[in-house]
Amino acid sequence: MITSSANGKVKQVMNLIKKAKARNDSGLFVAEGLRIFKEIPPELIDSVFVSESFLKEAEQRRLVSGLKHEVLTDEVFSAMSDTRSPQGILALVKQRSYTTEDLIRAPGPAFLLILETIQDPGNLGTIIRAGEGAGITGVLMNSTTADIYNPKVIRSTMGSVFRVPFAYTSDLTASILQLKERGIQLYAAHLDGRNNYEKEDYTVDTGFLIGNEANGLSEDIAKLADAYIKIPMMGRVESLNAAVAASVLMFETARQRREQSLLKK
Template identity: 60%
Template sequence: MIASTGNARVRAVTALAKKAKARREQGVFLVEGPKMFGELPVERRREVYVSENFLRQQGERAEKLLAGCRYETVTDEVMRHMSDTQTPQGILAIAEQFSYQLSDVLKNSPDGKAPELVILETLQDPGNLGTILRAGEGAGVTGIILDRGSADIYSPKVIRSTMGSIYRVPFIYTDDLHQTIGEVKKQGIRLYAAHLKGKHNYEEENYTGPSGFLIGNEANGLTEETAALADAWVRIPMAGKVESLNAAVAASVLLFETARQRRQ
């Protein structure tokens, strides 16, 4: 059992929680809590840490969750030190990162429906990014494309916000967003920019074919250059004095409209 916060392994886990560079260099990320751990593919597990209190309180549930799994027991104090949250759930894993190509993002959905993408430009809030992944899975999105100015998808806050969708939604980062958008369009995918100057309301467009949505920075929206690459601009009409929606909310509205159209 590890009882010291000065332990080398504990310091390494703490660094992974705080530093994107450490996660990137080692090709790993942190997973916390029974739900996220339970959904983590077994082949992705690198190391598992469990607190004394978790083992004591969870009993049979802990035994079932950890069946066949090698893990290290730590004191509750050490778990609090390792965790990225103020109230640790008692179980933490180091997981191997995913590796996708553009072709993975552009595939049809498992049920044979046309590709449905979200393309993010400088989306910087981890909570927004995690929510887009989670809503995207719920709406049937086939992949996410991000530029390098966007938040680190492997940050603990993003991972928590996805509620497991990080394991199932393909995603890639691109060094040249405009070039990647060009490659996407060559595959016959029609791109829509969520834009205040959109000619049509979002529900007036047809998303039943291969589609993608361009979503911009929380404060500034899409750059003019990126917006110009869209096949069409769409707006989400607002009542009252509200000018626009949160980026994750706007993306969710568009994705679930796509899901509604495809169901019909």
């Protein structure tokens, strides 16, 4: 049993929680909590840490019985944890690697989100979780978007991070041009939008450009869209949170594709 927060393995976990460089160098990230632990594909689990109290429940003992795991005192686990109320289990998980090609390889029309400098981890996690619910085929992000392996992002995805393909690009413009060459229609929510968002056809290969929370899309990236669309507002609201706007567009796409599928039957 690990009884000190000075233990090397505990220090490794704490470093992975705090530093993106440590995550990048090791190819590992931290997934903490009972629900998300159950979502981890077994082949991606590198190591498991549990608290003394966690093992008092028979069902929880069974959950880790076939896995090599480290047991920590409750105090040490709490010191290591990134949450206010630790549930007593976390895993170090192997990172996955995707290419832009992986994002458009799914059967059926492509359905992508292209994110420019989304900085809030909660927003990024929410976008990925909502994206899985809407059926997106992938997420493309520029290098200044938040680290998807940040523990706050991982928690916000509620497991979707293990199922939604994603890729970072150091040259967002070049990657977007690559998508356009493949015939993917790109839309940007914009004040100069030609149509309300529900007037466009998203049943074909489609991608949505979503910009930074404070500044929106940069002018250069926005110009790459095939069309500007707008989400009409009532009251004094001028714009929506990036995750909310992305969700509106994604679920309209999902609705259109469901209707098209029903018409084909």
